[in-house]
Amino acid sequence: MVNTEQFRRERLDRGIKIRTDGLYALMSWRELSYLTLPRLILIVGMLLLPLIVPGMYWQKVVTILCIYALLAISFDFLAHYVGLVSLGGAFFIGAGGYLAAILNSTYGFPPILTIPIATLVGAAVCTLLLLPCLPLRGVYFAIVTLMYPLVLARIIEALDILGGTDGIVGVDSFANRWVEQYAVIAMVLLALFGIRRLVNLDIGLVFRAVMDNDQAVRASGMNISYYKAIAVFIGSALGCLGGACLVHIYMWCGISLFALDFSILPIAATVIGGSGTLVGPVLGCLILVPISELLREFGTLRIVFYSLILMGFIVFRSEGLMVYGERKYHQFQRWVKV
Amino acid sequence: MSEETILKVLNATKTFGGVTALSRVSFEVRQGEVLGIIGPNGSGKTTLINCITGFIKMSEGEVMYKGKKISGKSAHKIADMGITRTFQIMRPYYTLPAYKNLIIPLFAPRAKRTGGWRGGGKLGDRDTVSVDILEEIGFERDSFVPYKIASTLPTGYLKRLELARCLALKPEIILCDEVFSGLSMSEIASMVPLIERLQMDGITIVMIEHRLRELFQVANRVMVLNFGVKLVEGTPEEVMADEKVKEAYFGSQEVEEVMNYA
Amino acid sequence: MDILIYGTINSVALALMALGFALVYGISRVPNFAHGAIYVLSGFITWTFLRGLGLNYALSIFLTMLIIGIFGALLYQFILIRVRGIAISEIIASYAMGLAILEGLRWGGFKGMSYTLPVFAEGSILIGGIPVDYQRIIVVGIGGATVASLWLFTHYTRLGLALRGMAQDERAALMLGIDSDFMAVVAMAIGAMLAGLAGILLLPLGNIVVEAGYNVLILAIAVCIVGGLGSWMGAVLAAFIIGFAQILTVVYLGSHFQMVVALLAIIFTLILKPSGLFGMQKQLEERV
Known part of the structure; x- marks a missing residue:
């Protein structure tokens, strides 16, 4: 006998989710913890990460992971809140990295100064160089x-400037490895919550409006290039910050800062983690970077691996893990007969 | 309504490739009036608005606003001077709630400068201000309508939202591109007093419209375009009596109807 | 004189690289960031047939073109079609595809100087006192023939006219009974074959290296932007502009600046005339 009954999936919000909308969240510890627990897990988890991983090598991986996470947040912000797809995370890393290295090795600035200066100047340089493609929609920015x-x-490489293929060696490192790790972890958390805050501010709404419908923004008497430039400045500042930290971690700066890994891994992490969630990219980095370390001996096969994962996710599961997880957290589903 | 000219268009011409969409159209808009622009489909009405507001570069001709030349400036600068427009194809920010849609124009330099939305403006809370504006334009304040996501709103509200987006800038001139189209009779009936009130507030309004009957209720003067050429300009009665207009609208039931009505 | 001759050759080579990208973008509005990868891939497939399997040169070229065409069609049918219209996903998916191919080839050991394709005909000829080898003349000849046959194809065959209709207005084309998905697959197959043709023609002039994939992608995109995205004739004209500019910089500044020329060409185009020489983009944007 053929079963002719059909079912469809029904998704319902959990009662506690509705109770925690608005001011009612303050009613009880249960509601409070329902809201804050996911955030606390992330923050505490990130802070504990250097302590629980085995050995120096994996501590280094955690640091690199944070650099990638900064880049991934920057990509997610630019792509899904401003509508600018950046295929060149390496550009931001390189700009920040070279600036920090020059400031440190040529002028002798300590890391505490080079990192903020490289971040701001690097972001300004990146924004300036990207300015011509900002008035346009479409693929130009990519x-x-x-x-x-x-x-x-x-x-x-060709002109043999800035150290040429050898790079700039002898860049100062951080005071010690704990400072290094907790500095980058703090930066990731700050960037994450800062950008999340930013996109819900009024100027964040303007960014989203520029993405949705730039003509209406122009009709309101606003210069879209100006707002895009601000957004690119913020996005590239995150990338340059990562780059500046990276040269102090490696104590070296060379053309491998322009390597493809820095461009493709953050994109893959964003798509896997969940586009437009900002937390998703960090989650994606937490998954991808350790795997990529395990695959280190395979060389460029790593990039093939990210690319294939990326393609699989974007074609078949474009929502990403974070959106899926959020849904599972807030809703339950059941099958109902049609 | 005064006799002072606020906007002057001289020989506006626009060609797309080989097609001439506008050909030497000249007219004046007076301070505080409602000017209707009518014409059959494809007669260049929307192109005219696009040219005035700087969304399209004119091939020839110039636009003067309060004695200053504005043609050739970019769209956001023209909007910043107080010439706002609505879009024929409504373009709200679909992912945002209706009242959040107004945050964007309220964030614009002009809104910050002109300010004064009852305690809003430069330092005010834009959320409150935007709900105020929405109430003014006909969103029920105490209902949930202003808080709904824009993509779920019906056409009538979206048209109002378009107008509200212009109002948030405290404009001098609003160019309305078919605000009545796609609305039911009762919705139009409720929009007409709104236009009248905006005029009383001292805002000059240029309306492109196909709903002639409603337009003639509010318009002080009417201009007729056909194939990118200005046919006539005058009071609604004068325009309807014109032979060339009858020819352009030949066979159009509505003209007959309106003429009987007038 | 040598600037004229080498400029022409370089320009035709650029036009060959860019045509496939321009065609795919013009018809289906998908920026195919895997273009450079397909170019290199075709070189390696031909090499495998020729050296690995020991087939005849003409046969291996024919088989390669066939495989590349099918590959392009499959790529569109199974991957790009699912993300079509989502601009961010289109870019990322095709870029990821290209990276996977290129870095896969690199990992598979296809690197170094050992991979070369033989030229079609040995020897050279003197043109105006400058020796030009036959391969470069063949490149110019086939390049010209490709442009001409593409023009004939899009103006006089049913399929070509359907493609052009879709490039102008996809919805109108749909209403006239043109299957837009199938047309996009065809466009992608032709685009891939053009990339493959460029690879087979140009790679005998040097080594097959993976880096060429990135260079070709960048050059193709530069040509398309200068010519106006979506315009084929614009791409051909822009190829000549960039081609001569490159040769001039090589003669007067040094060969390192070829890429910089491409980048500067893009940037100046975006500043001065964003729609490019013959672009439709601006006009479309103007229709508010």
């Missing part, structure tokens, strides 16, 4: 960001 790291790496 194309230009894709080109810059490739071309810059080649220029440095």
Whole structure:
């Protein structure tokens, strides 16, 4: 006998989710913890991470992971809140990294100064270089960001400036490895919650409006290029911050800062973690970076691996893990007969 | 209504490739009036608005606003001077709630400058101000309508939201691109007093419209375009009596109807 | 004189690289960031047939073109079609595909100087006192023939006219009974074959290296932006502009600056005339 009954999935919000909307969340510890627990797990987890991983090597991995997380947050912010797809995370890393290295090795600035200066100046340089493609919609931004790291790496190589292929060696490191790790972890958490705050502020709404419908923004008497430039400045500042930290971690700066890993891994992490959630990219990095370390001996196969995962997720599961997890947390589902 | 000219269009011409969408259209808009622009489909009405507001570069001609040349400036600068427009195809920010839609124009330099939305403006809370504006334009304040996501709102509210977006800037001129189209009779009936009130507040309004009967209730003067050429300009009665207009609208039931009505 | 001759050759080579990208973007509005990867892949497939399996050169070229065409069609049918219209996903998916191919080839050991394709005909000829080898002449000849046949194809065959209709207005084309998904698959297959053709023609001039994939992608995109995204004739004209500019910089500044020329060309185009020489983009944007 053929079963002709059909079922459909029904999703319902959990009662506690509705009770925690608005002021009622303060009613009891249960509601409070329902709201704050996921955030606490993330914060405490990130803070404990250097303590629980085995050995120096994996502590280094945690640091690198945080750099990637900064880049991934920057990608997610630019792509899903401003509508600018950046294929060149390496460009931001390179700009910040080279600036920090020059400031440190040539002018002798300590890391505490080079990192903020490199972040701000680097972001300004990146914004300036990307300015021509900001008035336009479409693929131009992606194309230009894709080109810059490739071309810059080649220029440095060909002209033998900034240390050429050998790079700049002898960059100062952080005071000790605990400072290094907790500095980058604090930066990731600050960036994460800061950007989350930003996109819900009034100017964040303007960014989203620029993405949704730039003509209406222009009709309101606002210069879209100006707001896009601000957003690119914020996004590239995160990338440059990562780059500046990276050269102090490696104590070296070279054209491998323009390597493809920095461009593709944050994108993969964002898509896997959940586009437009900002937490998702961090989650994606937590998954991808350790796997990539395990695959280190396979060389460029890692990039093939990210690319394939990325393609699989974008084609078949474009919502990402974070959105899925959020749904499971807030809703339950059941099958109802149609 | 005064006789003072606020906006002057001289020989506006626009060609798309080989097609001439506008050909040497000149007219004036007076301070505080409602000017209707009518014409059959494809007669260049929307192109005219796009040219005035700087969304399209004119091929020839110029636009003067309060004696200053504004043609050639970019769209946001023209909007910043107080010439706002609605879009024929409504373009709310679909993912945001209705009242959050108004945050964006309220964030604009002009809104910050002109300010004064009952304690809003530069330092005010934009959320409250935007709900105030929405109430003014016909959203029920105490209902949940202003808080609904824009993509779930019906057409009538979206049209009002478009107007509200203009109002948030405290404009001098609003160019309305078919605000009545797609609305039911009762919705239009409730929009007409709104236009009248905006006029009483001293805002100059240019309306492109196909709903002639309602337009003639509010318009002080009417201009007719056909194939990108200005046919006539005058009071509604004068325009309807014109032979060329009858020819352009030949066979159109509505003109007959309106003429009987007038 | 040598600037004229080498400029022409370089320009035709650029046009060959860019045509596939321009065609795919023009018809289905998908920026195919895997273009450079397909170019290199075709070189390696031909090499495998020729050296690995010991087939005849002409046969291996024919088989490669066939495989690349099918590969392009499959790529569209199974991956890109699912993300079509979502601009962010289109870019990321095709870029990821390209990276997977290129870095996969690199990992698979296809690197170094040992991979070369033989030229079609040995020897060279003197043109105006400058020796030009036959392969470069063949490149110019086939390049010209490709542009001409593409023009004939899109103007005089049913399929070509359907493609052009879709490029102009997809919805109108749908209403006239043109299957837009199938057309996009065809466009992608032709685009991939054009990339493959460029690879087979140009790779005998040097080594097959994975880096060429990135260069070709960048050059193709530069040509398309200068010519106006979506315009084929614009791409051909822009290829000549960038081609001569490159040769001039090589002669007067040094060969390192070829890429910089491409980047500067893009940036100046975006500043001065964002729609490019013949672009439709601006006009479309103007329709508010």
